[in-house]
Amino acid sequence: MNYQALKSMIESLIKSFKCQECQSNITEKNIDIVWAAWNSVNIDIECPKCAKHTMVKSQILQIDASNINLLKDNLTKLKTNLETPIKDEEMIKLSKDLKNRNISASDLFSDK
Numbered sequence: 001m002n003y004q005a006l007k008s009m010i011e012s013l014i015k016s017f018k019c020q021e022c023q024s025n026i027t028e029k030n031i032d033i034v035w036a037a038w039n040s041v042n043i044d045i046e047c048p049k050c051a052k053h054t055m056v057k058s059q060i061l062q063i064d065a066s067n068i069n070l071l072k073d074n075l076t077k078l079k080t081n082l083e084t085p086i087k088d089e090e091m092i093k094l095s096k097d098l099k100n101r102n103i104s105a106s107d108l109f110s111d112k
Contacts, residue, residue, distance in 0.1 A: 001036050005060045009041070013056070017045060024049035 010031060017026050024047050034055075035042040043056040098105060 001039060001041065001060065002062070005062070006033075006036065006041065009058065009060060010043075013043070013045075019047040019050060019052055020054065021052045022047060022050045 010028065013031065014026060014028060018024065019026070026045055026048060030046050030048050032044040032046070033041060034044050039060050041058050041060065043058070045054045045056060046052070047054075
């Protein structure tokens with residue numbers, strides 16, 4: 001397991017974890033790494049206030065950061081396309097096309 005990835009995960013856990021019983025925050029001394037191999041890790045967290053134990057099982061995945069910008073651009077384009085209203089002319093044309101082919105809109109989504 002990559003040390004930086006594990007360290008980042010633990011720092012995130014410290015910032016976001018709250019005990020399910022008393023909503024108390026934790027520190028790194030409340031975290032016990034029970035098992036770690038490859039990309040998997042099992043962590044035991046003991047609440048500093050009520051002493052309740054919580055087991056966290058996680059997998060750390062590495063992401064190719066070079067693809068993130070491409071993914072972001074594609075999502076932005078998709079969002080723009082979804083926000084673009086359908087024009088009346090397009091609806092009329094679709095209706096005429098469906099009538100000419102003697103099919104309904106629901107036929108387009110059936111599993112024939």
